[in-house]
Amino acid sequence: MDKPQNHEAAYRALRGLEALRWIPLGGYPGADNPWLLKCQLCDWTGPRYWSHLRGRKGAPPTPYRHPGCTGRKAV
Ligand SMILES: [Zn+2]
Numbered sequence: 001m002d003k004p005q006n007h008e009a010a011y012r013a014l015r016g017l018e019a020l021r022w023i024p025l026g027g028y029p030g031a032d033n034p035w036l037l038k039c040q041l042c043d044w045t046g047p048r049y050w051s052h053l054r055g056r057k058g059a060p061p062t063p064y065r066h067p068g069c070t071g072r073k074a075v
Pocket of ligand 1: 001039071
């Protein structure tokens with residue numbers, strides 16, 4: 001359960017989230033499990049999959065963040 005490679009993956013995911021402007025609301029569940037996150041751009045909160053957010057096979061992350069994201073903070 002608590003293997004070193006899991007720590008490594010969690011650390012990479014957390015650093016990635018920060019770069020993509022997400023705030024994790026729970027511990028890293030694995031790339032293919034729902035992760036409760038808060039969008040820094042609009043304060044939306046909900047489950048996202050890290051495997052989707054990080055981009056596939058070296059592709060850049062999708063600009064699509066979640067349903068209804070304005071891409072910027074409402075004022
Ligand atoms: Zn958003």
